[in-house]
Amino acid sequence: MINRYIMVTAIAFTFASCSKEIEVKSLNFDVTVSKTNGAVSNTYTTSDSLNFAFKGNPDVITFYSGEINRQYINKDRTVADGTPILQFTSLRATGTQANSLALMVSSDFKGIALKPGSTIRDTVTTNANIATAQWSDITSQAALSTGAATPSGEINLSSFANLGKPVYIAFKYVAAAGSVQNKWTITLLTLTNKLADESIYTIGNLGAPNTEIKNYGVITYSPGWWVSYDEVKNANKYPWVFTAGTSLVITGAATVGAATAPAEAWAIMGPINLKKVSPDVGVGLKSISAKFENYPYKYSSVTLSEPTFVASNNVVNSSATVVKPLSIKVTKP
Template sequence: MLKYSLLLLIVTTCLLGACSKSLSNGDTAFDVQVNATDLAVGDTATFSFRGNPDVITFYSGEVGKRYEYRDRISADGIPTLRFRTIRANGAQANSLAVMVSDNFEGVLVKDTPATVSRITSATWTDITARATLSTGGTAAVVSGSIDLSDFSTKGKPVYVAFKYQGFAGSAQSKWTIDSFSVKNVLADGTSYEIANMNAGNISFTNYGVPSFSPGFSAFRVTNSYYWVVNNTTLVITGATSAAAAAPAEAWVLLGPVDLKKVTPDIGVQVKNAAQRAEDLKLIYKYPAVGVYNIVFSGGKVSSEEGQYTTKTFQITVK
C-alpha cells in the first residue's frame, strides 16, 4: 500500500509539473527600435525588433488602427440616417412614410403572417417630416441628414422601415429608394457606417475593418404590391391606373440596428511564432500630417495562455 501511495504521489507530481509548464517557448519581453520619431510626409519609419515573443502586432495610431480602441464596439455619437428617393407614376399624398421602432420583436423566418402581426402591433414613430422626399420627376432627391439621437439615448436597438400606402381613386405612386445609410458620427470627426443597402451576408468596411448591415426584409399587409429589395435599391410599384387602384400597404424594414455601434480598431501582425524577431524590419509610411501614438503588442501565446507586453512610440509627421 505504501509503494502504491508513493507511486501515485510521483505520478501526480509529474502531471502537475507538466500542466504548469508553458506550451509556448516564447517570451513576453521584447524590444523595438525606430530610426526616427519626427518625419516629413512621404518619409518612412523603420522599426527593428529584438527578443523572442511568439507574436508582435503593430497598431499605427491611425483611425481604425488604434490600440486603445481594439476592443471598442460602442461609442456615443450622432446616429445619422440618409437615403434618396424617386417618386413616379401617381402623386398620391402620404404614400411613403419613414418609421422607427424600438419595440418591434423582429422578423420570424418563414412565418410571414406572424411577422406582419408583429409589424402591426409594434409601436412605430413616424419621422417622415425629418426627411426631404421626392415629389416627382426622374432625379433622385436626397433626404438630408436625419438625426436619430432621440432613439439612441434610449439604449435600445431600433428597426428602420419604409411604409408604403396606396389608396383607391387614382394611380398609385411608384417609389425607388437608394443610397440608404445609417452612420454613427463621433465628436472626433470619425464616422462609422452601421447599416446600408447590403444584404446581411455582404460585408463593408469602416477604416479598413469589416462590418455587416442587418439587411432589408419586405412584407405585404394588404393587397399584392410588394417591395423589391436588392443591394442597390428598394422599389415598390402600386396600381398604375385609377381603375386598378385599391387600398394597399407594404413594409420594408431593417434591423436590429445598434445606433451606438462602432467597429473595433485592428492591428497588423508583424511576427509569428516561426519567425525570429531579429530578422524582421517593419517599414511604414504615414500618408498625412499628424501625431501618431504607435503601439506594438507582443508576447507568448498558445492554446492555453496569452501574456502580452507593449512598446509605445509617438511619431510626429510634419
C-alpha cells in the same frame, strides 16, 4: 514474445509523450523607437521616418500605430457615441397621391416573427407586431422625390441612439383607392455612425442579412430588410420588392381602374444599434517563421493614443503575451 514486448514498450512511450504538455517558450520582448537617423524624442511628426527596433524574437508581433482606427485601446470596442446618419435617394413615378411614403423609426417593434421551429415567417404575427409597435414618423427630416431622383439629405438619428437600445427603420407605403397609385424606388441607402475623430462606420445599407460590410478592414454584416403587408389593408397585394444591394421598389395600381382598394405595405431594416462600430485591428508584422529585428514606419496621420506592440509565443494549449505601449506621440509638422 520479443515482438509483443517491443509493441508494449512503444505504446507506453507514446502515452508518456502525449501526457506531456508542450510548454510555451518564455517571452522576452522590448521595443525602442527613433528616427531613422538615430535621433530619439518623445514627440515626432508625420514628416519623420521612424524605426522601431525589437529585442527578443517572439513568434508573433502585432502593431497598433495609435492612429485613427489603429488603436490598441479600441481593440475590443464595438459601440461608441457618434452621430448616426441615414441617407438615401428616392424616386416617385406614376401617380400624384400625396403623403404616400413615410419614413418611420421604432425602438419597441418586436421584430419579424417566425413560425415555431422553422425559418418560415409568421406573417400574421409580424403584421400584428407592426401594428402594435410605437413608430416615430421622421418623414419631415427627409427630402422626397416629386418626380425626379432626389437625395434625402442627412437624417440625424441621434435622438434614437440616446434611447440606449436597438431600433428598426422602415419605409411605410400608403395609397388611396380611386386614383393612380404611386410607384416608389429607394436606392443608395446608407446608415453610418460618425465619431468625433472623423471615423465613419457603415452600420446599415441595402444589403441582405448575409452581406458583408467592411469598416477599416473589419467585417460585419448588414442587418438586412424585411417586407410585409396585411391583406386587410392591402387587398390588391401590392408589395415592396427588395433587391439586395440595389433597391426597394413598390408599385401600386398603375391605372384608375386597378385602384379598387387602398394599399399599405412596409419595408423594415433592423434591429440596429445606432452606436455600433468595428473594433480597431493591428497590423501583423511577424509570423513564427521569420526573425524580425526592426520595423521602419512613417505616420500618415497623428496619433490619438500610444503606439503599442503586442508580442506572443503560442502553442496548442497556452500562450505568453507581452504588451508594449510606447510613451510617444506623433503630431503634424
